[in-house]
Amino acid sequence: MTKPxxxxxxxxxxxxxxxxxxxxxxxxxxxxxxxxxxxxxLPRFENAALAQLGDASIVSIGGAEIAVSTDSFVVQPIxxxxxxxxxxxxxxxLNDVAMMGARPVCLTAGFILEExxxxxxxxxxxxxxxxxxxxxxxxxxxxxxxxVERGKADGLFINTTGLGVIDPAxxxxxxxxxxxxxxxxxxxxxxxxMAIMAAREGMSFESAITSDSASLAPLVDALxxxxxxxxxxxDPTRGGVASALNEIAVASSVGIEIEEMTLPIPxxxxxxxxxxxxxxxxxxxxxxxxxxxxxxxxxRALVALRSHPLGAxxxxxxxxxxxxxxxxxxxxxxxxxxxxxxxxxxxxxxIC
Amino acid sequence: MCLGIPGKIQSIRDxxxxxxxxxxFGGVRRDVCLQYVAGEVSVGDYVIVHVGFAITKxxxxxxxxxxxxxxxxxxxxxxxxxxxxxxxxxQRPETTT
Amino acid sequence: MRYLSEYRDADVARSLIxxxxxxxxxxxxxMEVCGGQTHTIVxxxxxxxxxxxVEMIHGPGCPVCVTPLEQIDKALAIAARPxxxxxxxxxxxxxxxxxxxxxxxxxxxxxxxxxxxxxxxxALAQRNPDKEVVFFAVGFETTAPANAMAVWRARxxxxxxxxxxxxxxxxxxxxxxxxxxxxxxxxxxxxxGHVCAVMGYTEYxxxxxxxxxxxxxxxxxxxxxxxxxxMAVNQLEEGRHExxxxxxxxxxxxxxxxxxxxxxxxxxxxxxxxxGIGEIPMSGLKLRDEFSAYDAERRxxxxxxxxxxxxxxxxxxxxxGRIKPPQCPAFGTLCMPxxxxxxxxxxxxxxxxxxxxxAKYRTADPLETAx
Numbered sequence: 092m093t094k095p096x097x098x099x100x101x102x103x104x105x106x107x108x109x110x111x112x113x114x115x116x117x118x119x120x121x122x123x124x125x126x127x128x129x130x131x132x133l134p135r136f137e138n139a140a141l142a143q144l145g146d147a148s149i150v151s152i153g154g155a156e157i158a159v160s161t162d163s164f165v166v167q168p169i170x171x172x173x174x175x176x177x178x179x180x181x182x183x184x185l186n187d188v189a190m191m192g193a194r195p196v197c198l199t200a201g202f203i204l205e206e207x208x209x210x211x212x213x214x215x216x217x218x219x220x221x222x223x224x225x226x227x228x229x230x231x232x233x234x235x236x237x238x239v240e241r242g243k244a245d246g247l248f249i250n251t252t253g254l255g256v257i258d259p260a261x262x263x264x265x266x267x268x269x270x271x272x273x274x275x276x277x278x279x280x281x282x283x284x285m286a287i288m289a290a291r292e293g294m295s296f297e298s299a300i301t302s303d304s305a306s307l308a309p310l311v312d313a314l315x316x317x318x319x320x321x322x323x324x325x326d327p328t329r330g331g332v333a334s335a336l337n338e339i340a341v342a343s344s345v346g347i348e349i350e351e352m353t354l355p356i357p358x359x360x361x362x363x364x365x366x367x368x369x370x371x372x373x374x375x376x377x378x379x380x381x382x383x384x385x386x387x388x389x390x391r392a393l394v395a396l397r398s399h400p401l402g403a404x405x406x407x408x409x410x411x412x413x414x415x416x417x418x419x420x421x422x423x424x425x426x427x428x429x430x431x432x433x434x435x436x437x438x439x440x441x442i443c
Numbered sequence: 444m445c446l447g448i449p450g451k452i453q454s455i456r457d458x459x460x461x462x463x464x465x466x467x468f469g470g471v472r473r474d475v476c477l478q479y480v481a482g483e484v485s486v487g488d489y490v491i492v493h494v495g496f497a498i499t500k501x502x503x504x505x506x507x508x509x510x511x512x513x514x515x516x517x518x519x520x521x522x523x524x525x526x527x528x529x530x531x532x533x534q535r536p537e538t539t540t
Numbered sequence: 541m542r543y544l545s546e547y548r549d550a551d552v553a554r555s556l557i558x559x560x561x562x563x564x565x566x567x568x569x570x571m572e573v574c575g576g577q578t579h580t581i582v583x584x585x586x587x588x589x590x591x592x593x594v595e596m597i598h599g600p601g602c603p604v605c606v607t608p609l610e611q612i613d614k615a616l617a618i619a620a621r622p623x624x625x626x627x628x629x630x631x632x633x634x635x636x637x638x639x640x641x642x643x644x645x646x647x648x649x650x651x652x653x654x655x656x657x658x659x660x661x662x663a664l665a666q667r668n669p670d671k672e673v674v675f676f677a678v679g680f681e682t683t684a685p686a687n688a689m690a691v692w693r694a695r696x697x698x699x700x701x702x703x704x705x706x707x708x709x710x711x712x713x714x715x716x717x718x719x720x721x722x723x724x725x726x727x728x729x730x731x732x733g734h735v736c737a738v739m740g741y742t743e744y745x746x747x748x749x750x751x752x753x754x755x756x757x758x759x760x761x762x763x764x765x766x767x768x769x770x771m772a773v774n775q776l777e778e779g780r781h782e783x784x785x786x787x788x789x790x791x792x793x794x795x796x797x798x799x800x801x802x803x804x805x806x807x808x809x810x811x812x813x814x815x816g817i818g819e820i821p822m823s824g825l826k827l828r829d830e831f832s833a834y835d836a837e838r839r840x841x842x843x844x845x846x847x848x849x850x851x852x853x854x855x856x857x858x859x860x861g862r863i864k865p866p867q868c869p870a871f872g873t874l875c876m877p878x879x880x881x882x883x884x885x886x887x888x889x890x891x892x893x894x895x896x897x898x899a900k901y902r903t904a905d906p907l908e909t910a911x
Contacts, residue, residue: 112647289471300471362469362541367656368446424550425557425762427585446576447682447734447760447790449543461693469541476659479685479799489543491737491790494629495657496686499737499796501543506789510546513763517555 120330120375121434125338144342145265146190146325149257156257160187163250169212171290173283173302176249177220182304182377183328184253185227189311190324190380192263193255198224199233200251205244216247227306229253261315263383267322268343270413273389275382277310277402278303279355280332284374285363300359303378310380310402317395323383326376330434333372335381336419337433347419349409349431372421372431373438383411447493449501450475452486466492543789547761556766557589560773564593568776569725570769571718573711574680574732575602576760582894584762594769597726598884598891599718600814600859603680603709604631605886608813611707612637614842615676618705619650621840625668627661628676630654635886636879638847658690658704665694665702674836677704682734684708684825685799688806691827691834703836706826709812711735712743713823719751723862728772730758730765733787738803740795744783752781759787806831815882817855853882858891865895872896 116123133142140148147160164180174182181198188195200220204213224231286302307326314321323343327335332354340347356364356371364371378401384392389407396402419431450466455477457463462481465472476496477484483500484490490497572578578598581587587596600606616637619626626642633642633654646652651671655661658675665673677687687704694702711732718726731744736757744755754775758768768786775782785791805828812824827835837843852870857863865871865884875881877893884890 112644114643114647116643358541359470362471365448365541365544366468366471366473423584424548425553425584425586425589427589429583429585447737449541451542460696461689469544476657476686476689478689479796479802482798491734493682493734494686495659496689498682498685498734498799499790499792502789502792503543506543509788513552513556513767514549516559517549517552520555520558521551 116437118329119434119437120328120334121437124330125433143264143266144338146187147193147253147255149191156259158188158191158193158255158257159252160184160191161250161252162187163248165245165248166287167245168287168290169246170215171286171302172299173286174223174304175216175219176247177216177218178223179302179304179377180249180251181220181223181227181229181231182306184251185223185229186307186326186377186380188253188255189306189308190263190326191255191257192261192311192315192321192324193257195227195229195253195255195308197230197232198251198253199235200231200249201235202237203244203248203250204236204238205246206238206241208246213247216249223306227308258315261321263321263324265323265325265339265342268339268345268347268383268411269322269385270345270411271386272322272383272411273386273392273407274336274347274349274409274411275384275389275392275396275405276332276355276408277307277380277382277396277405278378279357279360279404280327280376280379281356281360281364281371281374283377284331285360285369285371287375288367288369289363300357300363303376305378305401307378307380307401309399310396313395313399313402314382314392317391319384319388319392319395321382321384321392323381325381327379327381328377329375331371331373331375332379332381333370333419333431334433336431339381339383340419341417343411344416346412346415346417347409348412349419349421351421351423353406353408355404355406369438373434386410447491447498449489450492452477452484452488452490455484455486464497466490466497468492544761547759547763549763553762553766556763556770560590560766560770561593563770563777564773565777567592567595568727568773569595569597570728570730570772571597571599571726572730572758572765573599573601573715574730574735574760575605576734577601577730577732577758577765580760580762580765584765586762586765590769594773597859598894599729600714600817600855600884600890601732602631602890603678603683603707604629604635605890606709606814606817607632607635607678607707608815609638609847610813610845611678611705612641613847614837614840614845615642615705616640616645617842617845618674618836618840619645619652620648621650621672623671625651625653625664625671625673626676627653627655627664627673629656629678632676632678658686659693662690662694662699662702665699666697669701671701672839673702674840675702675704676707678707680708680732680735681710681739681803682732682737684803684807685738685796688802691806691831692802694834695831703834703839704827705836706807707812708807708825709814710809710823710825712747713820714814715744715747715755716751717817717820717823718859719747719753721856721859721862723857725862726753728754728776729756730768730772731755731783733757733759733764733791736785736787736791736795738795738799740793740800741783741785741791742793748781748783754781755783757783757785757787757791759790815855815886817859817882855882855884855892858884865892868892 117127147158282303286300325335396405450468453465455464462477464477466475480497489501661675756768807825809822810824810826854868880886885892
């Protein structure tokens with residue numbers, strides 16, 4: 092019996108592993124990223140909180156459990172349809188905290204500015220950050236600014252750190268997926284990554300592909316308020332839905348099966364992916380979450396998500412299985428199966 | 444080598460002697476070099492585009508004709524399965540809608 | 541998307557699968573030449589769905605991956621030079637040369653940029669007159685017209701700081717090489733649809749005739765591939781060996797004559813090494829003498845770079861279906877995706893890499909974080 096093929100993302104080809112330098116692939120959210128963390132950072136920063144490798148880490152402070160997450164934003168172009176690096180920085184860190192089921196309490200923001208950056212651009216970034224923070228009800232309470240010489244920072248880089256309070260009754264975690272769990276995605280995928288790529292590739296659109304950058308806290312609140320036992324929450328950012336599912340499959344030691352026909356991919360996003368030879372499953376999202384809930388609660392979870400505009404298109408895309416642990420498999424419209432593996436590095440446009 | 448997708452020509456222009464055009468791919472538009480098909484295409488025609496070049500004009504009539512044949516064949520097969528399963532259960536391959 | 545999505549119709553596809561399985565009185569061995577077709581077959585799990593009726597051997601259809609080692613090394617040497625902007629299609633960035641790849645050259649300070657079209661590289665040259673812009677012109681015949689146009693335009697517009705590193709390969713000699721290799725099991729071919737959209741398919745008629753194999757010009761979507769396979773199986777069952785065109789919406793017998801004409805004007809046939817396979821005579825394209833000013837090999841003096849391919853690599857036998865990858869002594873030991881010896885392991889569409897990843901699928905360490 093032929094086993095399902097693993098296109099290993101059909102990227103051409105795998106990178107040379109034995110390298111003495113940082114490569115772009117190390118920042119892609121794929122295998123190289125995972126290796127960098129596992130082989131360089133984790134062994135030195137050894138502590139139990141970090142080793143969980145969740146979206147945020149949990150530390151105890153005076154009896155309360157606090158979720159902490161930090162993230163840096165280096166996106167180019169700085170401004171794109173649907174937001175800018177500032178709104179992205181706020182949403183991104185809020186979401187990492189929210190994925191632990193925690194209520195975000197405050198943010199910090201550190202800026203590295205390139206000499207020569209127009210102040211008008213900086214202002215637009217700050218305005219969007221402020222708006223995103225205000226809408227989420229989460230203040231930016233601390234910050235820092237550094238300036239580096241022209242050529243050293245691509246305009247600007249932002250780091251944000253978020254703190255949130257863990258709800259003892261609502262504790263999703265990457266290791267909690269169980270066979271039988273339904274896998275739900277809260278909205279259309281691949282929008283953010285394609286909005287960025289399209290802006291970079293000089294493609295124009297009848298109506299622009301817009302980033303989905305948004306705070307997911309309202310969706311998490313809806314799930315919490317519905318009294319559901321959510322096992323895992325993850326926001327599939329760099330590396331896309333495929334990478335997020337792979338990480339969860341490994342953390343929980345379970346298999347995952349998803350149905351290609353159910354994946355919500357908007358038409359223009361799909362067209363842009365076709366043109367560049369990209370697989371939407373590996374494209375970044377910034378306003379979508381993946382939730383794993385017990386099968387019996389799947390219907391209620393969908394109702395809860397769809398009650399909010401951000402989750403209007405929430406849909407079930409797959410299930411957790413006990414077979415092929417740590418592997419994500421996809422069933423095609425034709426009934427064939429293939430393995431959805433982690434990419435080695437970034438997904439690159441291809442001609443083959 | 445292979446990644447060529449069909450798109451619809453929206454506009455054609457001359458770019459210092461090179462025929463260029465804006466081509467629409469399901470809502471996404473890009474500039475494409477039309478030099479190789481310049482003699483045979485107009486706005487509204489479909490072309491196959493590879494690395495920013497139209498490599499051939501798509502023959503819509505042929506496409507429709509051959510697809511119709513395939514479609515009929517698949518519907519005929521549906522009828523066969525329906526006839527068979529009137530007598531026997533479980534012969535019909537699973538269909539998802 | 542019009543003229544794309546219809547060819548993914550599940551009902552039509554399933555119907556074709558049923559037909560193929562109903563028609564085949566034995567298991568036939570077919571090869572799809574083009575990497576894009578392999579992509580679809582693997583992504584759709586068509587191998588699994590056709591089991592018993594058809595065995596697909598994945599051909600050397602990724603021009604990126606059969607790019608000879610010496611051309612990669614030349615690219616790396618040029619890209620590392622100061623004052624050079626080295627441009628390439630995305631797929632080339634991770635192809636390993638003798639000791640590193642373009643991504644690592646970029647990490648070490650080389651100016652390496654991914655472009656979608658060769659005209660983008662030319663535009664880059666026009667915008668950066670103080671830099672030398674080099675474009676890595678790889679591909680089958682599908683890409684040759686685009687690369688030819690970039691060179692032609694450069695000359696027309698008088699752009700001096702632009703050159704191309706050429707590594708084109710052509711399909712018909714590869715098919716012949718596979719058919720004449722000892723122990724070949726391939727009984728029919730799905731020829732590359734977009735190559736034929738450009739070139740037409742007259743070159744395949746003598747091959748079908750001489751070697752008595754059906755050759756079906758096939759597209760890239762699941763319905764196209766399945767229809768192509770169905771046509772091949774029909775021919776094999778009937779004892780015919782002709783060239784037939786499945787991809788009628790895009791391919792005509794004479795292709796796109798203006799594209800062929802410009803390719804002829806700018807390029808000429810040359811012998812070419814195929815990584816892991818060896819030299820196939822007259823299977824490559826090189827710039828004609830009157831365009832030598834745009835030849836990056838001459839401009840950067842890397843023309844004489846010679847490398848040695850591994851002797852342990854059995855790509856030839858894998859590609860003809862004589863052995864399965866795990867039977868090669870180097871498989872998984874000397875040869876693996878991170879340090880491939882030959883083309884079918886370099887490309888993750890290649891037979892060896894596909895088998896290697898299946899084996900990993902069973903050992904289940906997808907993050908490969910074990911030290």
